[in-house]
Amino acid sequence: MALSNTAVPKYYGMFRDAVIRGEIPVCKEISMEMNRIDDLIANPGVYYDDQAVEGWIAYCESELTLTDGSDLSLLDSFKLWGEQIFGWYYFVERSVYQPNPDGHGGHYVRKNVKKRLINKQYLIVARGAAKSMYGSTLQGYFLNVDTSTTHQITTAPTMKQAEEVMSPLRTAITRSRGPLFQFLTEGSLQNTTGSKANRTKLASTKKGVENFLTGSLLEVRPMSINKLQGLQIKVATVDEWLSGDIREDVIGAIEQGASKVNDYIIVAISSEGTVRNGSGDTIKMELMDILKGDYINPHVSIWWYKLDSIDEVGDPEMWLKANPNLGKTVSYETYQLDVERAEKAPAARNDILAKRFGLPMEGYTYYFTYEETLPHRKRDYWQMPCSLGADLSQGDDFCAFTFLFPLPNGSFGIKTRNYITSTTLMKLPAAMRIKYDQFMAEGSLIVLEGAVLNMMDVYEDLDNHIQECGYDVRCLGFDPYNAKEFVARWESENGPFGIEKVIQGAKTESVPLGELKKLSEERMLIFDEDLMTFAMGNCITLEDTNGNRKLLKKRYEQKIDAVAAMMDAYIAYKLNRDAFE
Known part of the structure; x- marks a missing residue:
């Protein structure tokens, strides 16, 4: 033809x-x-x-x-x-x-x-x-x-x-x-001079x-x-x-x-x-x-x-949708074993869903599983006592602040506020930019003009935000890297009481991370912002031979600063429990 x-x-x-x-x-x-x-x-x-x-x-x-x-x-x-x-x-x-x-x-x-x-x-x-x-x-x-x-x-x-x-x-x-x-x-191949x-x-x-x-x-x-x-x-x-x-x-x-x-x-x-x-x-x-x-x-x-x-993961008849050669190049048994593993090992779950079934989940969930990162319904914490965590370690382009509100039933309310520069925003790839636009729309991400964040501008905006929301901040946990001028001003305006330095490393992070994980498993970390979902979904922890954990901050694009700030706030809260009596 x-x-x-x-x-x-x-x-x-x-x-x-x-x-x-x-x-x-x-x-x-x-x-x-x-x-x-x-x-x-x-x-x-x-x-x-x-x-x-x-x-x-x-x-x-x-x-x-x-x-x-x-x-x-x-x-x-x-x-x-x-x-x-x-x-x-x-x-x-x-x-x-x-x-x-x-x-x-x-x-x-x-x-x-x-x-x-x-x-x-x-x-x-x-x-x-x-x-x-x-x-x-x-x-x-x-x-x-x-x-x-x-x-x-x-x-x-x-x-x-x-x-x-x-x-x-x-x-x-x-x-x-x-x-x-x-x-x-x-x-x-050796014949290089003789007949072609x-x-x-x-x-x-x-x-x-x-x-x-x-x-x-x-x-x-x-x-x-x-x-x-x-x-x-x-x-x-x-x-x-x-x-x-x-x-x-x-x-x-x-x-x-x-x-x-x-x-x-x-x-x-x-x-x-x-x-x-x-x-x-x-x-x-x-x-x-x-x-x-x-x-x-x-x-x-x-x-x-x-x-x-x-x-459809539980329905073997539908698996052909994800792999047209199932039964020819890869066996149903292989898929069945992977489905069982996904149920038993939450850390491997996202990788299996993506690689075997073509369902990409938000970020790696080496630490918080997908269910734990789902936001709760909206809540306000007007005039409630809280602990503030500050992570300024990427002060040139990203600052994170997380408010932790101890609630009567042992759970914690969480609100976060993050700052980036307009220059950082302009350099984002398209998919990431759409994500950031969502965060800006919900108010958890604030864009400040310029190429570098001015810490005093950040301080004033945060101070106004605390007054508008009526938060009663009783202690501050901060990561000392790049936080000197912010903390000095905080101390001069709010007094030296309740300011806790949280040095990063497995020694200080391991126990609070374990406790936060337990709280998130019981759905006792009550957050309602997509930015927190995103940050928790990106959390990867490094574990040493003794089982001590610390947050991995290697990847700049995958922001986890809001979680680091939450941990700082939690450590400050534990050290100042009497302030919340």
């Missing part, structure tokens, strides 16, 4: 029929993508070619192997994803230079040029779905079947991780099971995997913008772009270089991650806009597998 602008793609048709029959459950995002494909089928300007994808399948199944050397037979999901890349074409009118028949001179003629429609494919699919193997089949196809000289790269958060895409190709070269690879690997016919045409070298017939190269690159900018890339695979703590949009950098090449393809594959508000979240917001139809971009293919809600 030639190109058709009405045909339904073969493998997509089979998949759609299975979905309609109810054999394959799909999530909301996949059904949105199916609507986009139906639009392509209905679009008279877009053509479907059934031969290109069959060529890719034939190449993969006759030549390639798995990492362990066994024969590769493509999964239905691979055929579905690959058909999106190889199946769709459109025509553009271009001026093309045509030499004269006698070889002297030439002239420009207008021609219709066939172009591949899909340039970018995003695959967000659970762990164990053989994503890297899919990336490897595409790389191998363009390296050995495409006759043009191509530069291909694969990248991942670490160089060793990127090797996962290379190793099946290296195994396939070693085994060379099909006629093409037998021809390409015939000869010797006796040299090997495809080899794994220290550069990467090289095809000497076409001069094509597939190499591993580090995942940073300055290593990926300006490359003329035909094919790029980006692995695990959601899993690591990636702060740069590497896919955008690759695309800018690749756009110099005709018919480039970028495949971004990953399982869902637990690190929030990085560039990955910003990309996911853009993908969601494309799926909803708010932003029309037919050049992007999006396969975003996940469960629709956390209630």
Whole structure:
């Protein structure tokens, strides 16, 4: 069959029929993508070619192997994803230079040029779905079947991780099971002066995997913008772009270089991650806009597998939504064991929900579980006695104050007030900026003009806030780092009584952290602000060999200062219990 602008793609048709029959459950995002494909089928300007994808399948199944050397037979999901890349074409009118028949001179003629429609494919699919193997089949196809000289790269958060895409190709070269690879690997790599016919045409070298017939190269690159900018890339695979703590949009950098090449393809594959508000979240917001139809971009293919809600984790029939290859590349038993582990080990729960079921939870919850970070209903503590905790350790761009109100039943009311500079706000990535806007709207985050926070401005604003709310502050716990002028002014205006210095470290933090954890488990820390939820969700604690804990403050983007201030307030409260009698 030639190109058709009405045909339904073969493998997509089979998949759609299975979905309609109810054999394959799909999530909301996949059904949105199916609507986009139906639009392509209905679009008279877009053509479907059934031969290109069959060529890719034939190449993969006759030549390639798995990492362990066994024969590769493509999964239905691979055929579905690959058909999106190889199946769709459109025509553009271009001026093309045509030499004269006698070889002297030439002239420009207008021609219709066939172009591949899909340039970018995003695959967000659970762990164990053989994503890297899919990336490897595409790389191998363009390296050995495409006759043009191509530069291909694969990248991942670490160089060793990127090797996962290379190793099946290296195994396939070693085994060379099909006629093409037998021809390409015939000869010797040492033969550099003799006949070219006796040299090997495809080899794994220290550069990467090289095809000497076409001069094509597939190499591993580090995942940073300055290593990926300006490359003329035909094919790029980006692995695990959601899993690591990636702060740069590497896919955008690759695309800018690749756009110099005709018919480039970028495949971004990953399982869902637990690190929030990085560039990955910003990309996911853009993908969601494309799926909803708010932003029309037919050049992007999006396969975003996940469960629709956390209630479906207990229903094995729904797990196919998160991993279409369940039962083929990963067993149901593996999933079952992980579900049981998530129930028994709360620290691993978020990682399992993200990696196995595509449900990203807020931040890492190494310390406070998801349920403990849910806010309570709104409450006011007008004219009530409280302990104030101050964490000014990032005084240049973030100050946190937490008020702790001891309540009669042994629980604690919590209010927090935080300060950042307008400069810090402007530098935030899109996903993080939306988060901060929520905090500003609820009044827990105050933005002060300038590049550096002036401690006196902070003091005056906080003082006004305390008077407006009528809080009766009876003691102050502070982290001494960067707090000198603030505390000196506090002492001169409120007297020296009840001011407690809290030195950071496992020695002072371990016991209060344990007590706060017990209180949060019993839901006796009563906070109603999203900022507190966010800070508690980001809390990671370091534990030494004796089981002593302290807060980890390594990551600047993941603000936990409100929790540190809460701990300071709690320590000051414990040292001044008699003031609250």
